Amino acid sequence: AHQWRGVIREYADRLPVTEATKVITLGEGGTPLVHAQKLSELTGSEVYLKVEGMNPTGSFKDRGMTMAMTAAVEAGAKAVVCASTGNTSASAAAYATAAGLKCAVLVPEGKISMGKLSQAIAHGATLLQVDGNFDNCLDIARKLGEAYPVFLVNSVNPARIQGQKTGAFEVVDSLGDAPDIHVLPVGNAGNISAYWKGYKEYSAPFETANGTLPAVSTKTPIMWGFQAAGAAPFVAGHPITEPDTIATAIRIGNPASWDTAVAARDESGGLIEAVTDEEILAAHRWLSAKEGVFVEPGSAAGVAGLIKKHAAGEVPSGKTIVITVTGHGLKDPQWALRTEDGSDVQPVKVPNDVVTVAAELGLEEN
Ligand code: F0G
Numbered sequence: 001a002h003q004w005r006g007v008i009r010e011y012a013d014r015l016p017v018t019e020a021t022k023v024i025t026l027g028e029g030g031t032p033l034v035h036a037q038k039l040s041e042l043t044g045s046e047v048y049l050k051v052e053g054m055n056p057t058g059s060f061k062d063r064g065m066t067m068a069m070t071a072a073v074e075a076g077a078k079a080v081v082c083a084s085t086g087n088t089s090a091s092a093a094a095y096a097t098a099a100g101l102k103c104a105v106l107v108p109e110g111k112i113s114m115g116k117l118s119q120a121i122a123h124g125a126t127l128l129q130v131d132g133n134f135d136n137c138l139d140i141a142r143k144l145g146e147a148y149p150v151f152l153v154n155s156v157n158p159a160r161i162q163g164q165k166t167g168a169f170e171v172v173d174s175l176g177d178a179p180d181i182h183v184l185p186v187g188n189a190g191n192i193s194a195y196w197k198g199y200k201e202y203s204a205p206f207e208t209a210n211g212t213l214p215a216v217s218t219k220t221p222i223m224w225g226f227q228a229a230g231a232a233p234f235v236a237g238h239p240i241t242e243p244d245t246i247a248t249a250i251r252i253g254n255p256a257s258w259d260t261a262v263a264a265r266d267e268s269g270g271l272i273e274a275v276t277d278e279e280i281l282a283a284h285r286w287l288s289a290k291e292g293v294f295v296e297p298g299s300a301a302g303v304a305g306l307i308k309k310h311a312a313g314e315v316p317s318g319k320t321i322v323i324t325v326t327g328h329g330l331k332d333p334q335w336a337l338r339t340e341d342g343s344d345v346q347p348v349k350v351p352n353d354v355v356t357v358a359a360e361l362g363l364e365e366n
Helices: 037-043 061-074 087-099 114-122 134-147 158-164 166-175 190-202 258-267 277-291 297-311 333-337 354-360
Strands: 033-035 046-051 079-083 102-108 126-130 181-185 206-208 211-213 222-228 271-275 320-325
Touching: 033 166, 037 046, 037 277, 037 297, 046 166, 061 079, 061 087, 061 158, 079 087, 079 134, 087 102, 087 114, 102 114, 102 134, 114 126, 126 134, 158 166, 158 190, 166 190, 166 320, 181 190, 181 297, 190 222, 190 258, 222 258, 222 297, 258 271, 271 277, 271 297, 277 297, 277 333, 297 320
Parallel strands: 046 320, 079 102, 102 126, 181 222, 181 320, 222 271
Antiparallel strands: 033 046, 206 211
């Protein structure tokens, strides 16, 4: 049986690596493309979820981190640094461990989920909580990368985008062609830029060191990005100084990949719009309760966007739509325990007794 070898080895001919490259991998990629039955029924299109929570550290960041850490080792780095809303730090910490490098992560104090915080600590990263937001953390991380002996592994490093473009390759490889619409959450805007790069490369002949590869897809999708309403610089048209949303993963006001995200939107004939925290939480509940897919709130922004566009009559039927759900629900599980009216679900307590348990379940004896 074929064992998935991680995105670098699976797509080596389309990535900036050679046979001599020492690959740092945890077996990332090869994630499920799940047919979303209820979203398909709702829209009359075939809707699929690219479930990126199934990566080794539970988010899509691992696709980029295998490339970034491989590049760090190639450059002879001894230490890496990143700014993060949580997932990048979890991924950097794990891949730095695999590479034998030191890792420092800068996170906004009080604004990252417990799951992500514990991953970075478990993998032995030096974690500093900055008195500021993600954008402030990224400023510091960039300056450290420029003026100090540490290698920056944020998505401003082009190796990250190279790795993340493989998400688009996998979608096309699964479906046999590109979808009509690709939907995803937008924060620092690396991922929308990476998917667009991947879709473009797969739709045209591709030059490699060993010759030209033929086009794999016949088309590219329309890109639909969704931001949290309180952190929606692309909707405002300018950076936001005080971004705020319960979806801490995408609580970002000054996205690093601004120009490439705007290009992805405009070249594809797509859009970047906003969804409210309530819409994000409703989509989060939809995914868990109707599709069987548990994601973290920020990951549900794309689904929230699709549901909102459908309600506005703006989702075409009869199309193929892929939504990247970016991170696992266990990263930030507290939201699952919250009901629609804002109160917390209290598990029912029962005595150690089958008759009472059966009665509580509404079961009558055979
Ligand atoms: N979804 C999740 C779960 C994320 O963690 C992120 C970004 C995004 C979506 C947005 O992707 O930044 O490429 O537009 N998280 C980064 C981090 C910023 O530090 O983990 P993007």
